[in-house]
Amino acid sequence: MSSIPQGHASLGERWISFLRSYGPANKTEGMYAETVSQQALAYGVAPLAFEHPEAEALAEAIAPEQGALTNVVLTGTAGDGKTSLCSELWYRLTGDKSRKEGKDRSNYGKVVVATPQGDRTLHFIFEFSGFTPEQHQPWKAEQIDLLNRFARSVFDPEPSEYFVVAGNDGKLVQAFDSLPDGADTRLKPLIETLLTRDQRSQAGAALLFLNLSRMSTRQLLGRALDCLLARPEWACFEAEANDPAFSPSSPLTRNFRLLLEPRIRERLQALGELCDSNGFHVSIREILLLLVNALLGYKGGDGLARADALRELVRDGRHHDACLYDNLLGANLAEARRERYAVFRFLTGFRIGLETSNALDALLVFGQNDTDLQAHHQRLLGDDPQYGVNPGFERLREAYLEAEEDRGAADEFHAGLIAERRRLFFRLTEADPRFDPWHLSVFQSAGDYRGRMLTPLRAGGAVDPALLARLVQGLNRVWTGMLAGSLDKLYLTTGLDFTTARVSDLYLNAVPLELDFNGSGISFSFDPDRHVPVLHVHLRQHHDAALPLTLMRFEFLMRVAQGALPSSFSKECYEDIISFKTRVLSDFYRINEGRSVPLSILSTGTDGALVTRQLGIRL
Structure with a gap:
């Protein structure tokens, strides 16, 4: 690790050098919490830190003095803060700062805590992938013993020991799959269920399951922005204004001021929100990487400016080479390097600047x-x-x-x-x-998606009826294969061979846009765990087929409603909508099992109206 000796560098220089450790530098070691802590000590500044969204839930679950103890699994993608949460909890219980400061990197620890019911032992596995054996290597007896005790703690009514385990979700499932004969395997189906169903707990199991990859990217961006922009080290813009690197002409100064603008912040958080609604989670580590790149990125060197590079940019009048607008999308980085980071892959998927009007x-x-x-x-x-x-x-x-x-x-x-x-x-x-x-x-259509659907549903409101009509128009065109106009019903059709053929002109049912007295109709809800609206098609009360309406699916339906061919925007979305139709058809057949249903042929009339003509036979 290289550093500028504190006695030979200004605060601004040390601050920039430290921030680089969070950015997309060639060496990624600095992205890990332990190493960042060491660099913070070297440069004489504190690490970037804000309250983790799950810190409160963890504190409530592990409060020995109040008699609150349970087992905890912290999972999610790399960079979501699992290690930091464990280190903070360890420090709170033991007063030992060595893990927070990166001095202790051992993977296992235990502490005896006092509770109103007596002393209890709390085991920590700080990184599950480091605890389990390497691929194709056998399990050690002490590893199996610890996992067996973990299982007993989860399922026994009065355990004397508890576990806090941090690990990536894929590694958790893989490890329990590889347990040898004789090991306690009760945790495997439990963890798989909690993962697939996005649940935090299950009755009969003393386990809090925190999946950090379900955190809101928009919320994380807001907390990271507040943390970064409020740092006292930014006083360098006043104290060192005579240095071109921190002067009003510096790209760093310009980019910092832009991040303070509410308009820029809102647009950036909107992108985070839309990443969530498309199922793209951005970790804390990569959010900090994005913001540091926004401030220090430039087209030259390794892509992240040091103080000398900032001075050169000012001297040569090349501040546009370090423009925040390009940096936020990773345009300062070579494509191969940009593709290494999920946050830039997700943002590149928006094709901002490559599309226009x-x-x-x-x-x-x-x-x-x-x-x-x-x-x-x-x-x-x-x-x-x-x-x-x-x-x-x-x-x-x-x-x-x-x-x-x-x-x-x-x-x-x-x-x-x-x-x-x-x-x-x-x-x-x-x-x-x-x-x-x-x-x-x-x-x-992202503006309509956020303003007329996502925001009102999150607040407990309703979807704009005109927007619902446009979505149903898109659904009708995909489900029937016909150029349907704006209609007041969702038509359920099938092919003459009773399959979901591309042109499905055999009419079965029509669902009104609003719920009627029989419970038939269309409704919306909001899934707070996946951060997406959900469209529900009800054929009758207690018969509900649900479609999570991601931004991609919404855009697909809106484009089809505007005249695009269903397969021209996204084959994957087309198949998703057809699969949803299959589920609604299954509901229809289940409801009408044993009943005779008259069959009609559907055709298009004037202005995109759908006209039915009875065949005189029954299904």
Whole structure:
């Protein structure tokens, strides 16, 4: 580990050097909590820290003085804070700071705690993958003994010892699958059930199961932003303003001020929220990586600026090479390096800057010269308080408008246009439908998804009826294979061979948009664990087929409703919607088992109406 001696560096220099340990540097060792703690000591600053969303639940579960003890499994993806939570709990119970400071990296520890019922032993397995044997290696007797005692503690009514175990979910399942004959295997089905059903506990088992990969990315982003931006070390902007690296002209200063803007923060948290709703979880480690890259990223070196690089950027007037808008999407990193990190893979999936609309490109290319667009261009780009109009892009734009036949210049202009679209994405509001920021992404209906569905459902409200009608139009087009218009019913159809054929014109049932007296209709709920709206199709009371409406599925249905062919946007989404139809059909057949149902043929009428014609036979 390299460091700048504290006596030979300013606070600002040490602060930047320390922050780099959280970013996408070539060496990833600094991403681990233990090493970050060591670097914090070396640079004389405190690690980045905020209250973990599950810290309160863990504190309530393990409070010996109040008689609260249970077994705990902390699972999730790498970087979710399992080790940190265990280390904090160990420190609270023992007063031993060695684990928090990275000095003790042993994988097992135990402590005797006093409870109103007497002394109890609490075992810690700080990293389950390090506790279990290497692949193809046999289990040791002491390992099996400890896991057998863990199982007894979970299922026995009055245990004298308890366990806190941290491990990645895949490793947990794999380890219990590999237990030898004679080992207590009762934990295996329990853990699999808790994982697959997203449950924190189960009756009859003394176990709190905290799956940290279910934490809200939006919530984590908010806490990480508050933590990072409130650090006292940012006083370097005032105390060291004479140093170009921390002066008002520095890209670091500009990027820091942009992160303070509510508009930037909200758009960033919106991306986090949409990652959640697409089933993409971003760990704490990678959220901090994203924010540090936003502040220090630049196109040069290893992609993360040191103080000297910041000075050079200021000297050469190249602050746009370190622009926050590009850094937030990892554009300062080579593609192969960017792909190493889930957060950048997820954000790249939005294709921000690679998608656009005529109105938005006209604003960027012609806005300064068009009298109808000048005011908008000035407000959104010219008045950007930190980056203003990009002189490099202006030269490329003027050359483009003069129609110079230079292929290289055209490619450079296109790259500059993509960067300007990224900037516009973070600067636009959602108030003007002509300049919808989400039209700069592949999820062009994301604004409707958040504003008219996700937000009201999370607050216990209802979905906009017009939005429901558009979703049902998309469902009708996929389920029937016909160009259905805006209708007041969801049609349940099948093929003539009673399969879910692409064109399904055999009419079986129609479901109203609102629940009727028989319990038939469509409703919505919100899944707080998966952070997604859920669409429910009820054929009758107590018969409910549910479809988690991820952003991807929502975008698919909206595009199909607007005229896109079902297989043109996403084959996976098409298959998901057909699979959902199969589940609704199963409900229909189960409800009508033993009953005769008249059969009708469905066809399209004027304005996309669906018309039924009875065949005179019954199913």
